Amino acid sequence: MYERSLGEQFESLERQSDALRFGMWLFLASELLLFSGLFALYAAYRAEYGLEFTQALHTNTVAYGTANMYVLLTSSFCVAVAVRDMRRGAQRMAAAWLVISAVLGAAFLVIKGLEYGVHIHEGALPGPYYHFAEAPNLGANRFYTLYWVTTGAHALHVTGGIGVLLWTALHALQGRYTAGDHARFENATLYWHFVDVMWIFIWPIYYLA
Numbered sequence: 215m216y217e218r219s220l221g222e223q224f225e226s227l228e229r230q231s232d233a234l235r236f237g238m239w240l241f242l243a244s245e246l247l248l249f250s251g252l253f254a255l256y257a258a259y260r261a262e263y264g265l266e267f268t269q270a271l272h273t274n275t276v277a278y279g280t281a282n283m284y285v286l287l288t289s290s291f292c293v294a295v296a297v298r299d300m301r302r303g304a305q306r307m308a309a310a311w312l313v314i315s316a317v318l319g320a321a322f323l324v325i326k327g328l329e330y331g332v333h334i335h336e337g338a339l340p341g342p343y344y345h346f347a348e349a350p351n352l353g354a355n356r357f358y359t360l361y362w363v364t365t366g367a368h369a370l371h372v373t374g375g376i377g378v379l380l381w382t383a384l385h386a387l388q389g390r391y392t393a394g395d396h397a398r399f400e401n402a403t404l405y406w407h408f409v410d411v412m413w414i415f416i417w418p419i420y421y422l423a
Contacts (some may be wrong), residue, residue, distance in 0.1 A: 228266070234397040242364035242408050245371075249412050252364045256419060266353020268326040269423060273338070273348050274361070278329035279421040282322050283413060289318035293403040300386070300400075303393035315406060316379040319372050326369055333358070334342045361420050368412055375409045378402045 260267045267358040296311035337345035382402040385391065391399045 232397075234401060238401040238404055242404065246305075247409060248367065249364075249415070250374075252360065252367070252401060253415065253419070256360050256364070259353075259360065263353030263356055264352045265359050266349075270349045270354035270357035271420070273333055273346070274421055275329050276421045278325055278332070282325050283417045285318050285322045285325065286413050287411045289315040289322075290407055292318065293406050297400060297403050300391060300394055300396050305386045305389060305391060308391075308399070309383040312379045312383040312386070312402075316376045316383070319376040319379070319406075322372055323369060323376075326365065333362075345405070364420070368416060371409050371412070375406050378405055397401050 292315040293313045294313070296308045299305075299311065300308040333339065337347065338349075338358045340362040341347070343357070344355045344358060346354065346358065355395060379402060382399055
């Protein structure tokens with residue numbers, strides 16, 4: 215059985231776990247700043263190009279975005295179940311749920327890749343590469359430029375999250391987490407929830423609003 219070591223700066227494993235969780239929340243707060251900046255930029259451009267932004271939004275591939283919404287919501291449910299099983303001491307079941315979540319994350323990336331293929335074919339590309347005949351205006355150009363930057367940043371986070379989930383699942387199978395000591399396991403699931411929540415904001419403003 216894997217023996218968890220106590221850092222010399224901590225007086226107990228409980229204090230160490232609290233510090234790990236607090237550190238993760240600080241990290242997620244810094245990540246939130248990135249997406250908050252992108253959302254603020256979206257709001258500014260939408261205020262400047264209101265009608266053109268709305269027209270561009272209605273040309274977006276809503277079916278792909280909605281499908282990915284349900285994929286990530288399901289994956290978020292799976293990691294929640296994984297935490298429940300870990301708290302019960304069922305490490306193997308918890309690891310299995312993380313692997314399922316990672317597979318759903320991969321499905322998200324496949325769908326997003328197909329969606330990007332549609333945009334490339336139509337010419338709905340960022341910046342100077344934009345030549346989408348259905349919305350030939352500067353506002354639509356700005357919309358799709360922000361769309362590529364925001365969803366691209368999110369896809370990178372999904373890719374990183376998949377790696378985190380698989381790494382955590384491997385450690386769970388190795389017995390590195392227990393029902394009473396699994397802060398790092400919970401941190402991995404917190405990161406995945408963050409990725410899901412960001413898509414909850416991206417989905418309506420780029421597909422529905």
